[in-house]
Amino acid sequence: xxxxxxxxxxxxxxxxxxxxxxxxxxxxxxxAEGNNPLCGDRIQLYVQLDGETISDIGFQMPQGAGCxxxxxxxxxxxxxxKGKPAADAEAMFQAFRDMLAGGNNAPGKLAAFSGVRAFPSxxxxxxxxxxxxxxxxxxxxxxxxxxxxxxx
Amino acid sequence: MLDTAKLRADFPILxxxxxxxxxxxxxxxxxxxxxxxxxxxLVHYYSFHNANVHRGAYALxxxxxxxxxxxxxxxxxxxxxxxxxxxxxxxxxxxxINLVAASWGRxxxxxxxxxxxxxxxxxxxxxxxxxxxxxxxxxxxxxxxxKDGRIDLIDFGxxxxxxxxxxxxxxxxxxxxxxxxxxxxxxxxxxxxxxTVVDGAQATPHLRVDVQALDCDFYALSGHKMLGPMGSGALxxxxxxxxxxxxxxxxxxxxxxxxxxxxxxxxxxxxxEGGTPNVEAAVGLSAxxxxxxxxxxxxxxxxxxxxxxxxxxxxxxxEGVTIYGSRDHRAGVVPFTYGxxxxxxxxxxLDRDGVCIRAGHxxxxxxxRRLGVAATARASFYIYxxxxxxxxxVSAVRKAGELFGVLAS
Numbered sequence: 001x002x003x004x005x006x007x008x009x010x011x012x013x014x015x016x017x018x019x020x021x022x023x024x025x026x027x028x029x030x031x032a033e034g035n036n037p038l039c040g041d042r043i044q045l046y047v048q049l050d051g052e053t054i055s056d057i058g059f060q061m062p063q064g065a066g067c068x069x070x071x072x073x074x075x076x077x078x079x080x081x082k083g084k085p086a087a088d089a090e091a092m093f094q095a096f097r098d099m100l101a102g103g104n105n106a107p108g109k110l111a112a113f114s115g116v117r118a119f120p121s122x123x124x125x126x127x128x129x130x131x132x133x134x135x136x137x138x139x140x141x142x143x144x145x146x147x148x149x150x151x152x
Numbered sequence: 153m154l155d156t157a158k159l160r161a162d163f164p165i166l167x168x169x170x171x172x173x174x175x176x177x178x179x180x181x182x183x184x185x186x187x188x189x190x191x192x193x194l195v196h197y198y199s200f201h202n203a204n205v206h207r208g209a210y211a212l213x214x215x216x217x218x219x220x221x222x223x224x225x226x227x228x229x230x231x232x233x234x235x236x237x238x239x240x241x242x243x244x245x246x247x248x249i250n251l252v253a254a255s256w257g258r259x260x261x262x263x264x265x266x267x268x269x270x271x272x273x274x275x276x277x278x279x280x281x282x283x284x285x286x287x288x289x290x291x292x293x294x295x296x297x298x299k300d301g302r303i304d305l306i307d308f309g310x311x312x313x314x315x316x317x318x319x320x321x322x323x324x325x326x327x328x329x330x331x332x333x334x335x336x337x338x339x340x341x342x343x344x345x346x347x348t349v350v351d352g353a354q355a356t357p358h359l360r361v362d363v364q365a366l367d368c369d370f371y372a373l374s375g376h377k378m379l380g381p382m383g384s385g386a387l388x389x390x391x392x393x394x395x396x397x398x399x400x401x402x403x404x405x406x407x408x409x410x411x412x413x414x415x416x417x418x419x420x421x422x423x424x425e426g427g428t429p430n431v432e433a434a435v436g437l438s439a440x441x442x443x444x445x446x447x448x449x450x451x452x453x454x455x456x457x458x459x460x461x462x463x464x465x466x467x468x469x470x471e472g473v474t475i476y477g478s479r480d481h482r483a484g485v486v487p488f489t490y491g492x493x494x495x496x497x498x499x500x501x502l503d504r505d506g507v508c509i510r511a512g513h514x515x516x517x518x519x520x521r522r523l524g525v526a527a528t529a530r531a532s533f534y535i536y537x538x539x540x541x542x543x544x545x546v547s548a549v550r551k552a553g554e555l556f557g558v559l560a561s
Binding site for chain 1: 493494495496497500501504512513517520525526527555556557
């Protein structure tokens with residue numbers, strides 16, 4: 001039995017309570033929306049992409065529309081990718097996905113989400129922001145939903 | 153209250169351990185667990201009586217048909233239907249409502265007409281009407297709810313001024329537990345010239361239902377929420393309406409005679425039961441009804457209402473907990489939020505203690521918007537729940553508060 005404290009690690013509770021980069025960036029040149037229609041979680045992601053670099057990133061979740069896992073994941077993601085090349089962000093997304101699918105831990109603070117592996121019903125929550133980031137970087141424009149991506 | 157210690161032994165799944173604790177199943181508004189009598193009825197049917205119904209010339213087929221039709225009689229008796237023929241077997245409430253929308257709705261609703269639903273309806277009693285209205289160029293009018301979670305009767309009256317063709321509403325709200333004054337709403341709707349479609353999914357398992365006293369025109373129910381198998385359900389309708397309605401699904405069994413270019417229809421209710429029916433589900437539902445009738449529906453209702461009352465009382469003592477819905481006229485459904493903890497996190501934390509609750513919008517997004525929340529946590533009770541289950545719920549909620557260092561909002 002996995003202890004709850006492995007899912008709700010202190011760093012996750014902290015980022016849920018005080019999300020970083022929790023801001024709207026009206027001037028952002030890349031935007032994406034992520035939806036989890038099953039639970040109603042919604043994220044709006046703003047990315048300022050200058051050349052290949054993510055020079056700024058912010059996210060918003062409507063009041064009550066983000067659980068601790070999805071909000072903390074979005075917050076930690078923005079910290080991890082800010083200032084990094086888009087290719088590095090995509091690589092982190094891959095590492096994050098691999099971790100949740102049972103693979104090795106993702107680098108740095110992202111490893112805090114390794115506990116989600118034991119809670120299959122919450123994997124989509126952890127992945128939501130990353131899928132939105134992927135869509136923003138691809139500049140697809142369409143809202144992403146957890147029901148359209150097979151590996152959510 | 154019911155003798156739960158004795159009842160629980162009838163439900164094999166309740167012996168299951170969840171993380172070393174007893175299973176505390178509080179998601180009964182989503183689906184109920186099944187007693188051994190129902191499980192055995194399914195096994196018995198396939199072991200001894202299985203054949204296709206209504207067409208076999210041999211003894212086995214007659215037995216299967218008898219079992220299927222006996223189930224129809226059981227459903228008719230359970231809700232005091234106008235006649236056996238008033239009971240159409242469906243896959244559940246959703247299919248029942250879609251049947252009415254596609255058959256009665258398509259025939260009677262045209263451009264400029266109005267269909268009325270309420271803001272507390274389940275998506276299954278909203279979306280079929282949206283589809284119908286879009287197809288016909290009709291208007292869907294959603295009646296508002298009051299602050300304490302009841303249908304706003306003033307707005308209901310205003311909606312009736314449009315002389316709607318159809319008025320649809322739930323007998324009991326799945327998200328709030330509100331028991332609506334269904335007979336009164338039917339009467340008002342009839343006076344305005346509408347037919348009423350009552351979503352009985354949350355009422356039938358929990359109250360004594362009398363469709364003749366309610367005087368609704370259509371009544372939909374799901375078997376799986378009332379101890380029966382998944383995929384069992386029925387539409388109960390006034391026979392005169394069924395008689396004049398066109399079929400829903402074309403196929404075998406629903407015809408009288410098939411010519412090269414056209415067909416004539418079987419008698420009701422068979423006209424609406426094209427294809428091989430889910431006989432197993434009907435047989436299981438029949439066993440479920442027998443089980444509930446033995447307990448007595450008045451006792452079932454009293455038991456759940458008492459558990460809900462205790463749960464509301466104890467949860468309310470936790471600072472930061474908000475309970476939704478009306479104080480009275482409530483079935484055994486307790487929706488709540490706790491400070492700034494998202495209901496999904498609550499559900500995950502409760503699950504670790506073996507407490508199963510639902511978290512989310514409960515297929516009632518219009519209602520959630522009016523409550524001003526994205527989601528709620530919902531505990532819903534049934535006959536096998538007891539005060540220990542309420543205590544397990546309350547103590548797990550307190551644990552969630554400690555883990556999250558909850559901020560009362």
